[in-house]
Amino acid sequence: MANGDRQSASSDVNSREDSTTGTLGKAISLLELVAIAEKPMRFTDIVEASGQPRGTVHRQLTHLVAEGLIEQSTDQTYAVGLRLLRFAARAWSGNDLRSVATSHLTALHEATGESVHLGVLYGGEVTYLDKIEGKHALRMHSQVGNSSPAYCTGVGKAALSLLSDLEVRTIAANLNFHRFTENTLLDAEALLAEISAIRNTGYGFDRQEHEVGIHCVAAPIKATGRNFQAAVSVTGPAYRISLEQLTLWGTLVGETAEKIALELRYRLPPVAGSH
Numbered sequence: 001m002a003n004g005d006r007q008s009a010s011s012d013v014n015s016r017e018d019s020t021t022g023t024l025g026k027a028i029s030l031l032e033l034v035a036i037a038e039k040p041m042r043f044t045d046i047v048e049a050s051g052q053p054r055g056t057v058h059r060q061l062t063h064l065v066a067e068g069l070i071e072q073s074t075d076q077t078y079a080v081g082l083r084l085l086r087f088a089a090r091a092w093s094g095n096d097l098r099s100v101a102t103s104h105l106t107a108l109h110e111a112t113g114e115s116v117h118l119g120v121l122y123g124g125e126v127t128y129l130d131k132i133e134g135k136h137a138l139r140m141h142s143q144v145g146n147s148s149p150a151y152c153t154g155v156g157k158a159a160l161s162l163l164s165d166l167e168v169r170t171i172a173a174n175l176n177f178h179r180f181t182e183n184t185l186l187d188a189e190a191l192l193a194e195i196s197a198i199r200n201t202g203y204g205f206d207r208q209e210h211e212v213g214i215h216c217v218a219a220p221i222k223a224t225g226r227n228f229q230a231a232v233s234v235t236g237p238a239y240r241i242s243l244e245q246l247t248l249w250g251t252l253v254g255e256t257a258e259k260i261a262l263e264l265r266y267r268l269p270p271v272a273g274s275h
Contacts, residue, residue: 154218
C-alpha cells in the first residue's frame, strides 16, 4: 500500500473512532442529565440543558429508551430506566471503598448522632458513595449517588487535600466558583489556603459554604496505593452544632478516616499505576 493510501486509511479509521466516541459521549451526557435531574425531564428540557441539536437528542433518547437505560412516561417525561438502576445497584454493592467503610461510618454516626458521609473526588466534584442520616430530622442536599462542588463542601475539600497544589490549581482553573452562600470560597487561592489547613490539622470544615445553616467537619482517607481520593464527614445544622463542637469531632473524624485507610491497605491489593 502506498504511503498516501496508508495515511488516507489511517485518517478514515481515526475519523470513525472520533465519530463513535462523539456519539457515545453525547448519549452519556444525555443519560447523566436525566439521571441527576431533580424531577423527570421533558424533551424540550433535555434539548435546552444539553445544547445538542433536537434531531441528535431525539435519536440518542430513542437509543437509550430502547436499551432500557431511561424510560419515557405517559406524560412524555424521561427518567432513569430499570436497567440503569440494576447497574447502579451492582456498582454500589460491589464498591470496595464503601464496603470497607460501612462499619466505621456506623461507629462515627453512633458517636455523634449526626449525618455521616463518604465521598470520592471526581474532577471538581465530590460524589457521595454512602450516607447515614442523623438521628434528628434534617433535609440536606446530599444523597447517595449525587455530586456537589468540591470547593465548598467539607468532604470535597478534604479529598482535594490529598492532591498536590499543582493538581488542585489545575482543577480550580476549570471551576466556576459559584457563590452558594456568603461564606462560599470564590477563588483558587482561598481554596488552597483551606487545603493547607486541612493538611496541617488532619481535618477541615464546611462553614455554611454550600448550604445556609449546615456545618460539616471532614477528614481525608489517605488510601495509599489506591486510584481515588476520598473523605469522610459529619454534617449537621449550625443552630445545634457549633464550630467548636465540630472541632472537637475533628479528631474523631480523622481517626475514622485513618481506620478506613488502614483496613483498605490490609484487605485490598494496591491498584497498578496508582499513587
